[in-house]
Every structure is written in C-alpha cells, then in structure tokens.
Amino acid sequence: MSKSELPRPTEAELAILRVLWDRGPSTVREVTDALQEARGTGYTTALKLLQIMIDKGLVQRDDSAKSHVYEAVAAAETTQRQLVSDLLERAFGGSAHQLVLQALSAKRASSDELAEIRVMLDEFEKKSK
Amino acid sequence: MSKSELPRPTEAELAILRVLWDRGPSTVREVTDALQEARGTGYTTALKLLQIMIDKGLVQRDDSAKSHVYEAVAAAETTQRQLVSDLLERAFGGSAHQLVLQALSAKRASSDELAEIRVMLDEFEKKSK
DNA sequence: TGATATCTACGAATCGCTTCGTAAGAATCT
DNA sequence: AGATTCTTACGAAGCGATTCGTAGATATCA
Numbered sequence: 620m621s622k623s624e625l626p627r628p629t630e631a632e633l634a635i636l637r638v639l640w641d642r643g644p645s646t647v648r649e650v651t652d653a654l655q656e657a658r659g660t661g662y663t664t665a666l667k668l669l670q671i672m673i674d675k676g677l678v679q680r681d682d683s684a685k686s687h688v689y690e691a692v693a694a695a696e697t698t699q700r701q702l703v704s705d706l707l708e709r710a711f712g713g714s715a716h717q718l719v720l721q722a723l724s725a726k727r728a729s730s731d732e733l734a735e736i737r738v739m740l741d742e743f744e745k746k747s748k
Numbered sequence: 749m750s751k752s753e754l755p756r757p758t759e760a761e762l763a764i765l766r767v768l769w770d771r772g773p774s775t776v777r778e779v780t781d782a783l784q785e786a787r788g789t790g791y792t793t794a795l796k797l798l799q800i801m802i803d804k805g806l807v808q809r810d811d812s813a814k815s816h817v818y819e820a821v822a823a824a825e826t827t828q829r830q831l832v833s834d835l836l837e838r839a840f841g842g843s844a845h846q847l848v849l850q851a852l853s854a855k856r857a858s859s860d861e862l863a864e865i866r867v868m869l870d871e872f873e874k875k876s877k
Numbered sequence: 878t879g880a881t882a883t884c885t886a887c888g889a890a891t892c893g894c895t896t897c898g899t900a901a902g903a904a905t906c907t
Numbered sequence: 908a909g910a911t912t913c914t915t916a917c918g919a920a921g922c923g924a925t926t927c928g929t930a931g932a933t934a935t936c937a
Contacts, residue, residue, distance in 0.1 A: 629894060631895065663897060663898080663916095682915095703854050704851075704854035709763075711828060715857050722836060725829045726844045730876075736869065739849050744862055747859075760926095792885095792926080792929095793925070795885070796886090811885095814883085
C-alpha cells in the first residue's frame with residue numbers, strides 16, 4: 620500500500636495535524652492541551668479523532684510506551700498542497716492566478732510579503748526551466 | 749440585516765453557486781442539467797439544496813414565473829475570498845506566501861501564468877500605496 | 878376532457894463528523 | 908492494600924450534509 624492516497628483531513632483532523640506538525644510526535648495529552656485554548660477540545664475527543672485518523676492513515680502511532688505517541692504521516696507541505704489543489708478546482712475552476720489574487724486581497728498582504736512572493740516566483744520559474 | 753455574514757457554502761452548495769455564477773440566474777432544471785454530467789445530481793436534490801441555500805441567504809429566488817429562478821447573492825469573488833481566507837487560517841496559520849507557493853506547486857504553473865501573477869502583484873502593490 | 882409532463886414542497890433515510898459518557902486496565906500515591 | 912489518577916477503547920448521541928421518494932398543484936398534449 621502506497622502512501623500516496625490519503626483522504627482529505629476534516630476540519631478537526633486538520634487542527635490536530637497542525638499540532639503534530641508543530642510539536643512533532645505527541646501524546647493525546649499533549650495534543651489535547653495544545654488544542655484546549657484554541658478549540659476547547661476534550662481529552663476523549665482528541666483520542667477518538669486520533670484513532671479515526673489512524674484508520675484513515677493520516678497518523679501513525681508508537682504504542683511501545685504506556686502513553687501512545689502519535690505522528691503525522693504526511694508532511695505539512697504535502698497536505699497543504701492537497702488542500703489548495705482541492706480548493707483551486709472546487710472554487711476557482713483551476714485558475715491559479717485568481718486564487719492568488721483573492722488570497723492577497725483577503726490578507727491585505729504587506730509589501731514585505733509581496734516581495735517574498737516575488738522571490739518565490741523567481742525560484743519557481745528557474746526550477747521549471 | 750446586512751449581507752455581510754453569509755455562511756461558508758458546503759461542497760454541494762459551492763457546485764451550485766458555480767453554475768449560477770457561470771450562467772447567471774437559472775431555474776432548477778438548468779442547474780440540474782449543468783450539474784448532471786459533473787456530479788450526477790438529481791432534480792429534487794438540486795431543488796432541495798437551492799431551498800436550503802435560500803434559508804441560509806446564499807441565493808435569492810424570483811418566483812413570479814411558474815419555474816422559479818435562482819440567483820447567487822454574493823459575487824464569485826466575494827465567496828472565493830472567503831474560502832481562501834478560511835483555508836489560509838485553517839491550514840497555513842495565515843502565511844499567505846506559503847499558500848501561494850503550494851498553489852503554484854500543485855498547479856505546476858506555466859510561465860504565462862507566472863507572468864500574469866507578477867502583473868497582479870504590481871497592481872496590488874500600486875493600489876495599496 | 879383525460880393523460881402526461883413538469884414543477885414545488887416536504888419528509889425521511891443515510892452518512893460522515895464531532896463530541897462525550899462510561900468502562901476497564903495500569904500506574905501512582907498514602 | 909486501597910484509593911486516586913491516567914490511560915485506552917468503545918459505543919452512542921447529536922448534528923449537518925446529501926440524496927431521494929412521494930404527494931400535490933399546474934401546465935401541456937392528444
């Protein structure tokens with residue numbers, strides 16, 4: 620079984636993935652604490668979600684210790700790319716520059732950010748040649 | 749009541765909105781036909797969705813004729829901006845340039861597209877000054 | 878007119894997501 | 908040991924999204 624076909628994470632699952640990407644491998648307790656303030660997630664809720672995410676292949680688990688340790692299977696960039704790609708098709712009909720435009724409008728991007736994006740474009744173009 | 753607080757459309761609702769943005773005001777029949785190939789949506793399914801979307805304020809209806817005519821309340825750009833903004837927070841922690849980067853990676857954007865995006869950045873920067 | 882087609886409205890079934898209560902086992906404290 | 912705390916596992920409730928069947932009203936056709 621290849622890793623290439625992970626399902627799109629749901630909203631709650633994405634919140635958990637963000638914690639795992641941020642903290643690295645973590646226990647249920649640690650995930651719960653991290654989500655406590657932002658979402659008020661309860662302990663058994665986080666546990667259940669992580670168990671479901673194992674079934675889906677989104678996370679893997681090390682259960683050698685008493686408190687199991689969970690880890691995201693896909694890198695942040697991979698999942699983010701999947702999500703953007705999804706939105707691009709579903710909402711923009713594949714028009715990347717429309718998406719970028721709306722992203723900048725939504726964010727009211729600063730000049731610094733715009734400059735950063737320009738650098739990215741340069742690198743991107745260099746690579747694709 | 750202001751129009752400013754429309755809920756985020758669901759997946760099926762977004763598919764309908766795209767038809768309405770594309771075609772302009774349309775009947776249930778027209779929406780169903782447009783979605784038939786892409787999604788296999790049945791007539792009563794489209795009708796029910798449109799009725800739900802009226803409750804949510806996503807569409808409005810002209811029922812003066814026998815076949816009611818539905819129209820999107822928000823412009824495409826407005827909803828798209830909302831969706832991108834949402835994804836930006838939920839998946840990227842607000843980092844716009846990370847989102848742009850993943851969008852370009854996902855799309856393998858062409859040089860033409862990249863050029864288009866550069867033009868956009870210029871205009872954007874000009875406006876924000 | 879009678880049959881057929883088209884439309885709206887409504888209810889219900891189904892499914893996935895999210896949350897929580899509870900039970901049972903294991904470790905820790907007194 | 909006995910009580911407390913922490914953990915995993917599991918089931919189920921609640922909710923929203925999606926789909927469809929059916930009924931009833933209205934228009935169209937033969």
